[in-house]
Amino acid sequence: MLPPIDVHRLTEALPTSHGWAPVAHLDEVGSTNAxxxxxxxxxxxxxxxxxxxxxGRLGRAWQExxxxxxxxxxxxxxxxxxxxxxxxxxxxxxxxVAALGVETELKWPNDVLLPADDGRKVCGILCQMLPTGxxxxxxxxxxxxxxxxxxxxxxxxxxxxxGVAADRTELAAAVLTRLRALHxxxxxxxxxxxxxxxxxxxxxxxxxxxxDVHRPDGSVETARAVxxxxxxxxxxxxxxxxxxxxxGDVQHIRPAGTPPRP
Numbered sequence: 001m002l003p004p005i006d007v008h009r010l011t012e013a014l015p016t017s018h019g020w021a022p023v024a025h026l027d028e029v030g031s032t033n034a035x036x037x038x039x040x041x042x043x044x045x046x047x048x049x050x051x052x053x054x055x056g057r058l059g060r061a062w063q064e065x066x067x068x069x070x071x072x073x074x075x076x077x078x079x080x081x082x083x084x085x086x087x088x089x090x091x092x093x094x095x096x097v098a099a100l101g102v103e104t105e106l107k108w109p110n111d112v113l114l115p116a117d118d119g120r121k122v123c124g125i126l127c128q129m130l131p132t133g134x135x136x137x138x139x140x141x142x143x144x145x146x147x148x149x150x151x152x153x154x155x156x157x158x159x160x161x162x163g164v165a166a167d168r169t170e171l172a173a174a175v176l177t178r179l180r181a182l183h184x185x186x187x188x189x190x191x192x193x194x195x196x197x198x199x200x201x202x203x204x205x206x207x208x209x210x211x212d213v214h215r216p217d218g219s220v221e222t223a224r225a226v227x228x229x230x231x232x233x234x235x236x237x238x239x240x241x242x243x244x245x246x247x248g249d250v251q252h253i254r255p256a257g258t259p260p261r262p
Contacts (some may be wrong), residue, residue, distance in 0.1 A: 067145070068143070093125065100171075
């Protein structure tokens with residue numbers, strides 16, 4: 001049996017003296033995002049051993065394997081450029097995973113991929129605005145201990161499959177601590193926010209790639225991703241003209257001759 005999150009150790013890593021609210025550790029929940037939305041308390045992490053009704057971008061559903069992944073959400077205050085918050089959340093996870101010695105890259109806006117496992121996805125993130133508009137719920141799902149047959153799709157991977165036996169408690173603390181630091185930079189603005197933008201662009205493997213953009217209206221457009229703009233939108237070059245994408249799903253196009261994933 002996989003060990004549960006150690007709330008005592010996590011609380012020590014996220015002390016109330018540093019502005020953290022108490023951790024809510026749940027055995028089972030429909031959605032950590034929904035739970036955090038209901039609580040609406042800034043910097044109060046919600047972590048579940050089993051999430052039964054989690055959702056990703058475009059309403060995609062998935063189910064977690066008990067204690068195999070890290071399913072957590074936290075409400076953060078709104079920042080001056082809110083379009084950058086989802087990107088910073090991806091960067092926080094990317095940095096925490098990279099610190100474990102795993103090569104990572106980001107797919108815009110915030111999927112974390114492992115190039116060593118054929119670019120498969122190890123983490124997804126969903127951000128939702130509070131009804132008051134005063135904060136944002138950042139929902140994070142990281143595949144940690146999953147075997148290949150425990151993953152929902154062939155394009156997913158886990159830290160275990162990358163050869164890392166990660167401690168979920170330490171990983172949660174590292175992600176949340178990094179998220180708070182990046183949030184502080186975005187909230188400060190000026191050069192500190194620009195530093196987050198530069199760090200994100202350096203980690204984003206989408207820039208320079210041919211991509212299929214699946215827009216919310218169901219249309220699909222193929223373009224070359226060339227940059228991320230000052231508002232966090234993906235800048236694309238299409239037939240000599242430039243366009244931006246603020247919402248939608250991006251799929252990296254595999255180079256010609258590359259075999260499909262099994």
